[in-house]
Amino acid sequence: MKKKVIGLIDGQSGNIGSINKAIKDIIKGKPYQLKIIKSHFNYTSFDKIILPGQGAYATLMSNLKKLKIFEPLKKYLENNSSYLGICVGMQILSDWGYEDKSTRGLGIISGDIKKFRNKKLIIPHMGWNTINLNKDDTIITNSFDKKDFYFVHSYIFQNIRKSDVLAFTLYGQKFPSIIKKGNIYGVQFHPEKSHNHGLNLIKNYILKS
Amino acid sequence: MLKTRIIPCLDVIKNKVVKGVNFKNIRVMGNAVEMAKYYSLSGADELCMLDINASYQNRKTFIKTVESIAKVINIPLTVGGGVSDLSDITDLLNAGADKVSINSAAVKNPKLIRQASLRHGSQCIVVAIDGKRHKNKMKVVIKGGREITKNELITWAKQVQSLGAGEILMTSMDTDGVQNGFDSNMLKKVTSNVGIPVIASGGVGSLEHFYLGYLTKSTGLLAASVFHSRKYKIKTVKKYLSSKGVPVRL
Numbered sequence: 001m002k003k004k005v006i007g008l009i010d011g012q013s014g015n016i017g018s019i020n021k022a023i024k025d026i027i028k029g030k031p032y033q034l035k036i037i038k039s040h041f042n043y044t045s046f047d048k049i050i051l052p053g054q055g056a057y058a059t060l061m062s063n064l065k066k067l068k069i070f071e072p073l074k075k076y077l078e079n080n081s082s083y084l085g086i087c088v089g090m091q092i093l094s095d096w097g098y099e100d101k102s103t104r105g106l107g108i109i110s111g112d113i114k115k116f117r118n119k120k121l122i123i124p125h126m127g128w129n130t131i132n133l134n135k136d137d138t139i140i141t142n143s144f145d146k147k148d149f150y151f152v153h154s155y156i157f158q159n160i161r162k163s164d165v166l167a168f169t170l171y172g173q174k175f176p177s178i179i180k181k182g183n184i185y186g187v188q189f190h191p192e193k194s195h196n197h198g199l200n201l202i203k204n205y206i207l208k209s
Numbered sequence: 210m211l212k213t214r215i216i217p218c219l220d221v222i223k224n225k226v227v228k229g230v231n232f233k234n235i236r237v238m239g240n241a242v243e244m245a246k247y248y249s250l251s252g253a254d255e256l257c258m259l260d261i262n263a264s265y266q267n268r269k270t271f272i273k274t275v276e277s278i279a280k281v282i283n284i285p286l287t288v289g290g291g292v293s294d295l296s297d298i299t300d301l302l303n304a305g306a307d308k309v310s311i312n313s314a315a316v317k318n319p320k321l322i323r324q325a326s327l328r329h330g331s332q333c334i335v336v337a338i339d340g341k342r343h344k345n346k347m348k349v350v351i352k353g354g355r356e357i358t359k360n361e362l363i364t365w366a367k368q369v370q371s372l373g374a375g376e377i378l379m380t381s382m383d384t385d386g387v388q389n390g391f392d393s394n395m396l397k398k399v400t401s402n403v404g405i406p407v408i409a410s411g412g413v414g415s416l417e418h419f420y421l422g423y424l425t426k427s428t429g430l431l432a433a434s435v436f437h438s439r440k441y442k443i444k445t446v447k448k449y450l451s452s453k454g455v456p457v458r459l
Contacts, residue, residue: 014302017305018305055332056330122405124331124405128211128212148212152332152375190285198283
């Protein structure tokens, strides 16, 4: 049987060690193989792509361009191929990011990345917070509803279509914590740092879709 | 709702967790990797580990220990102790730390905070501040409290925020190690003057101390002895806090 190929993008935006290890543990003994994407790639040869990100929107976008990952990734996403974006890897699916400077995103899920509105909030939003599911999903099943995940971010997805929001979280305001359009998923939290629930989410993404 | 984080802290020499008052009578509490694994499984929200004897010889083993720990836990890991420049920070992040804590090096060279947060993002730069009362003023101290700097505590806390720190790990040297509770007064002064998360450290001895720490508006509560000695399990602390209405991850 042909193995399914999972691509893990190293966009030089934080460390991919934990997610790399989580994926390896999940696919051990199963018909999958993991490839790390560090430069231009053939987007038709991947069944799933995961992009973890930390730090700034503009930095990740410029890294993807510099590493020649941007073009094939955009084509891959425009084909509605399976994708999981983590934190900034989710945010860059938007049209624009307004962190430090205005940066054009991948434009896959309409919306903008802006700072939390409430000026009195402690920023970054750092720690464990609850996700509230809007609807059931094959990967983000009901079992994840009201569970806690680990967040670290100062910017949130805004002006998004309601139908693209799978789960929301409360921190001074409601914000999208899981988004989905077709086969493209984005999570604002770090599942690779979120203990069992986080690992189950990655597992579902890899094995159930 | 955002949960208050309970953070066990491992003081490490090479690969052993130790307990020592002012570096005297150092006692080995256990193997660092085993203890980290135990805390991750038993409900810790985050883990902190500090190289308390960051000499050249010990450093290599310590970094290996960080790598081993990062492999066995799936909660965030903050690593500090002996961080003196940008390359130390990069080494620790590459070893698997999610956040790096800088202390004396930031006092000596505040620009390091800005350089580090620009390079790696604010979210992974923690500034550890040790505070102590001196002549009716709260001052920043270094070298485990032995050296009082010219920095006034609140001014410094505000400055580290503006330089790009993502979080402050606030230890009061007036209460550290004596288990009489966090320094509420000092912590409240800090939390009311900065807009970034503050982790309270130094002095926990009882369950009520955790609750009093929460009341200071610190979003993380750090403790060592009460956990290492098995006086309390993480779950015990969380159940207690939850019964007092504190949001925790159960």
